[in-house]
Amino acid sequence: MPAIDKIDAxxxxxxxxxxxxxxxxxxxxxxxxYVIAVExxxxxxxxxxxxxxxxxxxxxxxxxxxxxDLKVVYLSGSGADNILLxxxxxxxxxxxxxxxxxxxxxxxxxxxxxxxIRIPFDSQKCEGNQNHRAVLLSKDAxxxxxxxxxxxxxxxxxxxxxxxxxxxEEQLFYLKTRGIPQAxxxxxxxxxxxxxxxxxxxxxxxxxWMDAHx
Amino acid sequence: xxxxxxxxxCARVGEKQILKDFSLCIEEGTVHAIMGPxxxxxxxxxxxxxxxxxxxxxxxTVLFKGKDLLKMxxxxxxxxxxxxxxxxxxxxxxxxxxxxxxxxxxSKMKYLGEKPLDAMHFIKRLKxxxxxxxxxxxMLKRPVxxxxxxxxxxxLETLQMGFLEPDFCILDEMDSGLDIDALxxxxxxxxxxxxxxxxxxLITHYQRLLELIEPDVIHIMVDGHIVETxxxxxxxxxxxxxxxxxx
Ligand SMILES: Nc1ncnc2c1ncn2[C@@H]1O[C@H](COP(=O)(O)OP(=O)(O)OP(=O)(O)O)[C@@H](O)[C@H]1O
Ligand SMILES: [Mg+2]
Numbered sequence: 001m002p003a004i005d006k007i008d009a010x011x012x013x014x015x016x017x018x019x020x021x022x023x024x025x026x027x028x029x030x031x032x033x034y035v036i037a038v039e040x041x042x043x044x045x046x047x048x049x050x051x052x053x054x055x056x057x058x059x060x061x062x063x064x065x066x067x068x069d070l071k072v073v074y075l076s077g078s079g080a081d082n083i084l085l086x087x088x089x090x091x092x093x094x095x096x097x098x099x100x101x102x103x104x105x106x107x108x109x110x111x112x113x114x115x116x117i118r119i120p121f122d123s124q125k126c127e128g129n130q131n132h133r134a135v136l137l138s139k140d141a142x143x144x145x146x147x148x149x150x151x152x153x154x155x156x157x158x159x160x161x162x163x164x165x166x167x168x169e170e171q172l173f174y175l176k177t178r179g180i181p182q183a184x185x186x187x188x189x190x191x192x193x194x195x196x197x198x199x200x201x202x203x204x205x206x207x208x209w210m211d212a213h214x
Numbered sequence: 215x216x217x218x219x220x221x222x223x224c225a226r227v228g229e230k231q232i233l234k235d236f237s238l239c240i241e242e243g244t245v246h247a248i249m250g251p252x253x254x255x256x257x258x259x260x261x262x263x264x265x266x267x268x269x270x271x272x273x274x275t276v277l278f279k280g281k282d283l284l285k286m287x288x289x290x291x292x293x294x295x296x297x298x299x300x301x302x303x304x305x306x307x308x309x310x311x312x313x314x315x316x317x318x319x320x321s322k323m324k325y326l327g328e329k330p331l332d333a334m335h336f337i338k339r340l341k342x343x344x345x346x347x348x349x350x351x352x353m354l355k356r357p358v359x360x361x362x363x364x365x366x367x368x369x370l371e372t373l374q375m376g377f378l379e380p381d382f383c384i385l386d387e388m389d390s391g392l393d394i395d396a397l398x399x400x401x402x403x404x405x406x407x408x409x410x411x412x413x414x415x416l417i418t419h420y421q422r423l424l425e426l427i428e429p430d431v432i433h434i435m436v437d438g439h440i441v442e443t444x445x446x447x448x449x450x451x452x453x454x455x456x457x458x459x460x461x
Contacts, residue, residue: 168304169267171304173266173268173304174303175314175318176265177291177292177298178318178321178378179289179322179325181287181289182289184317188306188309188317189309191308191309192309192357194308195308
């Protein structure tokens, strides 16, 4: 995440979103450890594209109505092992978090996503959502996802889900019956899969990656 | 000349044999209709012709324009001129209809070694056909088949057919789920495509469609193969008596 420097060496915080502020953060090839602090009424929105890096992202929600929306796409082809660790800390009551992580694996690509949501016992009325989906383009690709909910407060809403699978055969067949060859059809379906969270200007990077991993 | 020649075709899913010694020959420029009870294998036949890998061919041959169709991938078959309008078109979230059609046409042009259409000509080609079928710009911006009504999906299948200009069109129950006006619109869309080198295979349960698109030949399919072939009067007879005599 070269866009961010450590702004507070003492607390180890890399990015602080000040009370009432809203920030949008986009980065490609995110790597390393990052801590983001979100103050009262502030919002942190991020989109990260990863291509075989290791990143650990911690978001501390420090004041009422602090929220974060973390969207990550990871790509992992032969020889790569993409590791994403997230740690969302609902330090204050009435804080909100969303995480959507989508992965595409090809060849012998590997990936791991471990996401922790922590809600301590006095952080009531918090909401935390985590969703992970991965598409395996080859039988030799491998991905693990371990969600961890550390929830001590009783009046909270939390949800997590993970789905891992191959591309839908029926959809592939439909595209092919319209004359679209396998590689193109796969590319279209992957773009369709990622388009929900992918900024339009980064779609080209996906195409390039798919071309390199056919 | 025969456009499509199917001989003694057998196909199955898992242990279930669905097509049993199925034979059919379709001449260039003709319209054939297949009628038959639920589960007799009509959609299976369409899928096997289109190349759906879910079905295993255990015997028989299929020639299209004299070439071995069974050796071709589904996209090769499409680009050779086979088109299947699905009974249940699949939804593809995240892929817009316009992008999809552009890619389909570009693939065909590439296969035929022709230059791709520029954006202007693409839009023109699409608009003319879309208007005739009552397909709006808004519909074309939406993801492929997602959230469309049954009737809208059938119109869009017909639009794709008109747009890609195939030589052989299979219409699998394209009349189901259409209201009376839409049925007329879609039938017109098919009728204007009828020409000397293009053939059609209509799969239907209802005589009504065959009044709007007049077939040259009607076949009755029961239990995986054709049991009777005749002219238009066959459909009328069927309307009266049902399939009781064939089972
Ligand atoms: N992919 C499949 N897996 C399992 N069974 C299948 C599959 N496809 C078809 N069948 C079975 O094969 C038989 C023929 O199905 P098919 O869909 O071809 O019939 P149909 O003639 O099109 O029927 P309908 O008039 O109801 O559309 C049915 O018994 C069906 O359940
Ligand atoms: Mg059917």
